[in-house]
Every structure is written in C-alpha cells, then in structure tokens.
Amino acid sequence: MAGIYIHIPFCKSRCKYCDFYSTLALSQRGRYVEALKRELELREADFKRIMRENGECLQTVYLGGGTPSTLCESNVADLINAIRSRFNTSFIKEITMEANPGDLTEEKLRKLREAGVNRLSLGIQSFNDRLLKIIGRRHSAQEALDVVRMAKRAGFTNISIDLMYGLPTETLEDWQKDVETAISLDIQHVSAYCLTYEESTPLYEALMQNEVQELPDELLNEMQDCIEDMLQHSGIIRYEISNYAKENYESKHNSSYWTGAAYMGLGAGAHSYDGQFCRQFNPDSLMKYLQSIEDGRLALTDEILTETDRFNEAVMLGLRTRKGVDLSRFSEKDRFFIRKQAFPYFENQLLEQDGDVIRATHSGTRLLNAIIEDLMKE
Ligand code: SF4
Incomplete structure (x- = not known):
C-alpha cells in the first residue's frame, strides 16, 4: 500500500x-507549490518503478506539515490534480490533510472536500484556553469546537484530532475534560501525544529557567490510562501507542509506514522510503529545496539501510502497534533473538505472545521505549 507524502x-x-x-515565509507558498509539482514530475518514473517492483499501488496521499491549511484551497486542488494526472489514482482510499482550526472556514472546507481531501487531521491539542496559551497555539478552544462542526457540515466523515497531555499546570481534571469534549464531538480518530520538552524550543528554555515544571510521571501515567479507558468506552480503540480510532478508521497512510510500505515524500524536509533498503531525504531548508528543484535537480540524500536497521525498525514499529510484531516475517535466527530478549518481559507480563505475534501488554506500553531498546540489535 504505497503512499505520497507532501510536506507543507x-x-x-x-x-x-x-x-x-517549518518556516514563517508564507510569501513563498505559490513558488513552493510549483516546485512540488516539478518534483513530482522529476520523481514520477522512479516511484512508479518502486511500486511495480514491490507489487504495490498508490493508495494514500497525506499533506502534512508545518501547516498545510496555510495553503489556499486552489493550491491543494492543484497538488491533488497533479498526482491524478501522473499516477493511477483509482486505488486511492485516503487523502488526508492536516489543518489548524484558525485557518478554516466552512466554504474552504467544502472546497477541500471537492478537491478530494477525504480525511481531516486537526491540530487541536487542547480545548482549554489557558493551556493553549501556555504552549503558544494560535487558536482558541471555541475555534477548535467550531471547526469540527464546520467540517462535518462540509461533508467530512473521517475526522481526526490531535491532543496533547502533560502540559505545564495541567491537572488530571483538565485532561479528563479535554477527552470528554473530544468524545462529545463524535469524531472517528484521536492522536494523543505526551508533551516532550525538545531542546532549542521556548518551552524547554522556560523549563530550564524554572518558569514551567514537568508533570510527575505518575500523573502522566494516569493521564495515559484516562484517555485509553475513556476512548475505549466510546468505541475509539487504541491501535498504536499514540493513536486511537473507531473500527475501520485507523489512519491508512500511517499504518502503511508502520508495515514498511514504500512512500514518496515531496517537499522541503520530506523523507521517502523505497520499501526495501533505501531512504531519501530532501533538505531541511526551503530555499535550498526551491533552488535545486527550480534548477531541475533533485536535492535528495540517500541513506542505505543495513539488515540490522531494517530488523530494528520492524521490531520498533511493530511493538508500537496493537497488532504487534509478527515473528513469521523474520528469519529463524532473528526469531530466536527476539524470543530470547523478550523472555524476561513475558515473565513480568510486560509482553505477551499470541501465536506468532508478540505485543506489549497494558503495563508494557508504559515501558515501551526500554523494551524496544532491549529487543533491538546493536
Ligand atoms: S506544532 Fe505549531 S509550529 Fe510546529 S509545525 Fe505545527 S503549527 Fe507549526
């Protein structure tokens, strides 16, 4: 199930x-859309070859960012039409666009729907104005509520929202209210991420200056349990460590990443994978990207994956999902290695085995990073 990712x-x-x-250089949007179409043209033949060799067809398109909703609807239609004119799109099941609440009107949403976008991923993060302000989001809680309702009126029947927990000063009650609000909106998919303080961000600086405090691990675990339980009661089931969906509404695009399918990433900073041994990276710089594409040159850097890289990735991605790691995909030697490393975790009920599949238990998901590290090869 191959996909095209477009980075905005x-x-x-x-x-x-x-x-x-990401960049604030919004004045470059028109130029950038032209460059994306040119890159698509330059890479069309190679990606068709990859899909042919892997026996895959194009099934998903994902516009991610950055903020794809900073593009006007005609730019989005232009990009989708460029894909339609070059690829067989009759097997496409999902065209997702990430969007921020403040960028959308009902009319824009209708036009995006008409252009072919059939899944919306809204960067809401919280329905609490105090917390939205602390993390520097542009929209208000009311705008977040309004945009979901507008999207439904515009015909979207597959809506995902991103939520964040562990925000400075957030209480368990704040988080419960956010989850309750999400459930009340009757959407199909929720992604929930715990805040991480990344170096070089203003929030990390504030942490270093003692202006904000990290929440204790115990509270973060309670927040994690809270969302899992509340969503499960509403029929929104966890299928990956950070992702929850109603039945048949799991993200097809992301699910194909997790199973090692090929994808072509277009745009500054985008990654690609041939589904075998090669990853490619576009430069993390708008200007470098534009200059090279406008000169008719691709600016891709290759990374060749070793057998160990591929093994580690399959273990990591598998364990992050509810489906788990399917041992039948591995050689006899690798299966032995995984079982040996996993043994203490079976004993402590942190991993469980079901036929050929190994997956994390509820308690195991809390220690997932450490478990994954132990199951990886050096
Ligand atoms: S989290 Fe904020 S700054 Fe980062 S890509 Fe999304 S909208 Fe831009």
Missing part, C-alpha cells in the same frame, strides 16, 4: 514546544 513547511507562528522544521 509553512506556519503562521511557531508553537512553543515545536522543533519540527
């Missing part, structure tokens, strides 16, 4: 916790 690196302002590559 523009943001209207920088959130205080974010260390992703």
Whole structure:
C-alpha cells in the first residue's frame, strides 16, 4: 500500500514546544507549490518503478506539515490534480490533510472536500484556553469546537484530532475534560501525544529557567490510562501507542509506514522510503529545496539501510502497534533473538505472545521505549 507524502513547511507562528522544521515565509507558498509539482514530475518514473517492483499501488496521499491549511484551497486542488494526472489514482482510499482550526472556514472546507481531501487531521491539542496559551497555539478552544462542526457540515466523515497531555499546570481534571469534549464531538480518530520538552524550543528554555515544571510521571501515567479507558468506552480503540480510532478508521497512510510500505515524500524536509533498503531525504531548508528543484535537480540524500536497521525498525514499529510484531516475517535466527530478549518481559507480563505475534501488554506500553531498546540489535 504505497503512499505520497507532501510536506507543507509553512506556519503562521511557531508553537512553543515545536522543533519540527517549518518556516514563517508564507510569501513563498505559490513558488513552493510549483516546485512540488516539478518534483513530482522529476520523481514520477522512479516511484512508479518502486511500486511495480514491490507489487504495490498508490493508495494514500497525506499533506502534512508545518501547516498545510496555510495553503489556499486552489493550491491543494492543484497538488491533488497533479498526482491524478501522473499516477493511477483509482486505488486511492485516503487523502488526508492536516489543518489548524484558525485557518478554516466552512466554504474552504467544502472546497477541500471537492478537491478530494477525504480525511481531516486537526491540530487541536487542547480545548482549554489557558493551556493553549501556555504552549503558544494560535487558536482558541471555541475555534477548535467550531471547526469540527464546520467540517462535518462540509461533508467530512473521517475526522481526526490531535491532543496533547502533560502540559505545564495541567491537572488530571483538565485532561479528563479535554477527552470528554473530544468524545462529545463524535469524531472517528484521536492522536494523543505526551508533551516532550525538545531542546532549542521556548518551552524547554522556560523549563530550564524554572518558569514551567514537568508533570510527575505518575500523573502522566494516569493521564495515559484516562484517555485509553475513556476512548475505549466510546468505541475509539487504541491501535498504536499514540493513536486511537473507531473500527475501520485507523489512519491508512500511517499504518502503511508502520508495515514498511514504500512512500514518496515531496517537499522541503520530506523523507521517502523505497520499501526495501533505501531512504531519501530532501533538505531541511526551503530555499535550498526551491533552488535545486527550480534548477531541475533533485536535492535528495540517500541513506542505505543495513539488515540490522531494517530488523530494528520492524521490531520498533511493530511493538508500537496493537497488532504487534509478527515473528513469521523474520528469519529463524532473528526469531530466536527476539524470543530470547523478550523472555524476561513475558515473565513480568510486560509482553505477551499470541501465536506468532508478540505485543506489549497494558503495563508494557508504559515501558515501551526500554523494551524496544532491549529487543533491538546493536
Ligand atoms: S503549527 Fe505545527 S509545525 Fe507549526 S509550529 Fe505549531 S506544532 Fe510546529
């Protein structure tokens, strides 16, 4: 199940916790969309070859960022049409666009729907104005509520929202209210991430200056349990460490990353994978990207994966999902290695085995990073 990822690196302002590559140079949007179409043209033949060799067809498109909703609807339609004109899109099941609440109107949402976007991923993070302000988000809680309702009226039937927990000063009650609000909106998918203080972000600086405090691990665990339980009661089931969905609404694009399918990433900072041994990276710089594409040159850097890289990635991605790691995909020697490393975790009920599949138990998900590290090869 191959996919195309399109990175839109523009943001209207920088959130205080974010260390992703993005730029405030909104004046370059038109030029950037032209460059994306040119890159698509330059890479069309190679990606078709990759899909042919892997026996895959194009099934998902994902516009991520940055903030894709900083683009106007005609730019989005232009990009989707460029894909339609070059690829067989009759197997496409999902076209996702990430969006920030403050950028959308009902009319824009209708036009995005008409352009072919059939899944919306809204960067809401919290329904609490105090917390939104602390992390430097542009929108208000009311705008977040309004945008979900507008999206439904515009015809979206597959809506995901991103929430964050562990925010400075956040209480368990604050988080419960956020989850209750999410449930009341009757959406199909929730991604929930624990705040991490990334170096070089304003929030990390504030932490270093003692202006904000990290929440204790015990509270973070309670918040994690709280969302899992509350969503589960509403039929929104955890299928990956940070992702929850109603049945049949799991993100197809992200699920194909986790199973090692090929994808072509277009745009500044985007990654690609051939589904075998090669990753490619575009430069993390808008200007470098634009200059090279406008000169008719790709600016991709290759990374060749070793067998160990591929093994480690399969273990890590598998253990992050509810489906778990399917041992039948590995050689006899690798299966033996995984079982040997996993043995103490079976004994402590942190991992469980079901036929050929190994997955983390509820308690295991809290220690997942350490478990994954132990199951990886050096
Ligand atoms: S909108 Fe998204 S990409 Fe842009 S600064 Fe905020 S979190 Fe980062």
